[in-house]
Amino acid sequence: MTLAITGRFEESAMERKYKKLNILEEDRKMAGERSQESSELQMKWPKHHKRPRSPQTFRGGSKRRKRCRAQARRPAPLKISSYEVHKVLGRGSFGKVMLATLTSRKQLVALKVLEKRPEIMKEHRALKIAGGSPFLCHAYAAFQSKLQAFFVLEYASGGSLSTVMENGPFPTSTVMFYAAEMVCGLQFLHSRGIVHRDIKLENILLDQNGHIKICDFGLVAHNIFGNRTTRGRIGTYGYMAPEVMLMKEYNAAADWWSLGVVIYRMAIGRSPFYNGRVRTMVQESTVSDEPQYPEWISPELQDLLEKLLKKNPQHRLGTNGNIREHPFFASINWVELESLKVKPPLQPRMPSTDSSGSSLEIEKDNIGCNDINILSGFSFINPNWQE
Ligand code: ADE
Numbered sequence: 001m002t003l004a005i006t007g008r009f010e011e012s013a014m015e016r017k018y019k020k021l022n023i024l025e026e027d028r029k030m031a032g033e034r035s036q037e038s039s040e041l042q043m044k045w046p047k048h049h050k051r052p053r054s055p056q057t058f059r060g061g062s063k064r065r066k067r068c069r070a071q072a073r074r075p076a077p078l079k080i081s082s083y084e085v086h087k088v089l090g091r092g093s094f095g096k097v098m099l100a101t102l103t104s105r106k107q108l109v110a111l112k113v114l115e116k117r118p119e120i121m122k123e124h125r126a127l128k129i130a131g132g133s134p135f136l137c138h139a140y141a142a143f144q145s146k147l148q149a150f151f152v153l154e155y156a157s158g159g160s161l162s163t164v165m166e167n168g169p170f171p172t173s174t175v176m177f178y179a180a181e182m183v184c185g186l187q188f189l190h191s192r193g194i195v196h197r198d199i200k201l202e203n204i205l206l207d208q209n210g211h212i213k214i215c216d217f218g219l220v221a222h223n224i225f226g227n228r229t230t231r232g233r234i235g236t237y238g239y240m241a242p243e244v245m246l247m248k249e250y251n252a253a254a255d256w257w258s259l260g261v262v263i264y265r266m267a268i269g270r271s272p273f274y275n276g277r278v279r280t281m282v283q284e285s286t287v288s289d290e291p292q293y294p295e296w297i298s299p300e301l302q303d304l305l306e307k308l309l310k311k312n313p314q315h316r317l318g319t320n321g322n323i324r325e326h327p328f329f330a331s332i333n334w335v336e337l338e339s340l341k342v343k344p345p346l347q348p349r350m351p352s353t354d355s356s357g358s359s360l361e362i363e364k365d366n367i368g369c370n371d372i373n374i375l376s377g378f379s380f381i382n383p384n385w386q387e
Contacts, residue, residue, distance in 0.1 A: 076104055077152065078143035078379055083111060086353040090202075094218045095148075099155065099353060108351060109140060112151040116375055120149055124378060126217035127151060129192050131382065134340055135185030137205065137215035140385040144378050156213040158206025158348030161266065165201065169269035172298060174345040178204070179263050179304075180332045181212035183323055186259065189214075190252040195221045195230065199258035200239045201265060208351070210344030224251050238275040242287045242311050256318025260308030267301060268294060272309060287311070300328040 076082045083100040090097045095114040102109055114120050130136035141152040158164070161178065170178070182204065189196055196203075197219040205213040221230040229249035233240070241257035243250045264272040272291035274281050291309060293302045304326050307317035317323050324334055336342050 077102055077141050077381060077385075080143075080145060080150065083109075085111065092216075092218075097153075099351075101353070102152070108155045108157070108353065110137075110153040110155045112153055114149045114151070116144065116147060116149050116373060118375070120218075121375065121378070122220055122222060123151070123217045125222060126189075126194055126220045127153075128380075129194065130189075130217065131384075132192075133185055133188035134338075135181050135212050135214060136188065137213045139382060141381045142378055144375055146373060149375060149378060153215070154207075154213075155351070156205035156215065157208045157351035158210055158346075160202050161204040161206070161262070162201035164206065164346065165266065165269075170266050170345075172267065172301060175263060175267045175301070176328065176332065177342065177345050178212055178266060179259070180329055180334075180337055182214065182259055182262070183329075184334075184338055185212060185214040186252075186255055186318075189220075190224075190255070193223045193225045193228075195224050195250075195252050196255050196258075197221060197244075198235050198239075199255050199262060200236050201262055204262065206344075206346070206348050208348060209340075210346050210348055211340060237279055237282045238271055238273070238286075240286065241313065243313050245283045245286060250313060251319065253313035253316045253319040256308055256316050256323075257313070259318070260305055263301075263308065264291065264305050267297060267305075272305070298328075300326075300330075304328040 082102060082104060084103050086099045086101070088096055089099050089110055095112065098111045098113065100109055100111040101107065114123075124142060127137075127139040127142075131138050137156060138154045139151050140154065143150050143152075182199075186196070186199070194217075196214065196217065198216060199214070203214060203216045205215050207213050219234050221232075221234075224230055229251050231247070231249055233244060233247055235244060235254075235258070237245075239258045239261045241250065241254040244254050261272060273289055274285035276282070291305065293305070304317070307321075307326070310316040314320060317326065323329070324332075333342070
């Protein structure tokens with residue numbers, strides 16, 4: 001709820017400044033980041049938004065005054081009450097992603113709500129890096145309440161490839177376009193030492209113009225440079241590389257395998273391996289079976305899939321050889337593609353904000369001035385977020 005600033009002290013020049021910056025009474029009361037986080041946030045705050053000083057007239061002791069001053073600086077997009085939530089876009093073990101409007105800017109965003117756990121800092125770090133590629137989902141901001149953490153993400157209104165594919169497999173030219181944009185997004189991540197570890201149709205979104213946006217960096221591994229590897233059976237069965245399933249050490253080649261599964265499914269309309277409910281059978285099939293290729297797919301596409309779905313990661317295209325030079329991509333102009341000049345094959349419909357009717361409750365837990373459960377360095381606003 002928005003409360004006007006009234007009566008408690010005479011309106012001063014400072015107060016007028018507060019009002020202008022849309023800093024509300026509610027913010028002053030709200031529990032929040034300690035001054036440490038607040039100052040970090042301010043460092044990233046665009047220059048033209050000068051840091052307001054707090055009025056001197058708060059009641060209470062000096063400690064409380066300091067804390068509340070820090071909270072008062074929290075800009076409007078960094079609190080849940082600034083958003084109107086419309087519907088759930090997706091759920092997972094992590095929490096959920098909601099379609100929401102930042103009311104002050106009437107802008108649709110995807111609001112990812114997570115339990116506060118130290119591991120979410122990996123996603124936080126990946127999201128900041130992702131801002132450098134047009135083929136990765138960008139974050140506008142991050143903030144936290146007492147129990148929850150929030151990422152404010154760009155809304156990819158075209159839906160995921162899994163929903164777009166409901167009408168059946170794609171023509172080869174469409175497969176080529178999406179695969180090529182995914183190659184750009186993956187190569188960007190890998191060049192920054194990030195392995196995504198959950199590449200699947202559901203995590204490949206389309207933006208409003210039909211370009212690819214790889215999303216969900218919740219399972220990433222960082223610092224995988226050179227010969228470095230990581231461990232852990234992490235990802236989604238059916239897309240997971242054999243070395244990941246077998247709990248071996250692995251690197252970015254695991255993402256190239258998953259891309260192979262995505263391309264196979266886009267082109268052929270089914271999974272390359274057994275993909276039922278029995279996990280041991282999915283593993284058995286992934287590790288031992290060779291995929292079947294219908295005769296109607298092009299030899300170039302079959303060759304690409306065979307090279308991406310190599311059981312041995314050291315022989316797998318992506319980390320072994322230059323995938324951009326593969327004959328399947330012969331007609332791609334990579335420079336034009338990377339500058340978003342190639343017209344996407346599908347134009348998504350206009351987004352709808354119709355509420356799904358499911359529970360859209362977000363815990364109203366952000367009141368109270370004594371929060372000890374703070375994720376330090378979490379909150380930020382992307383200075384490029386358009387006003
Ligand atoms: N589902 C998960 N993340 C999303 C996003 N950024 N846009 C649209 N749908 C999503």
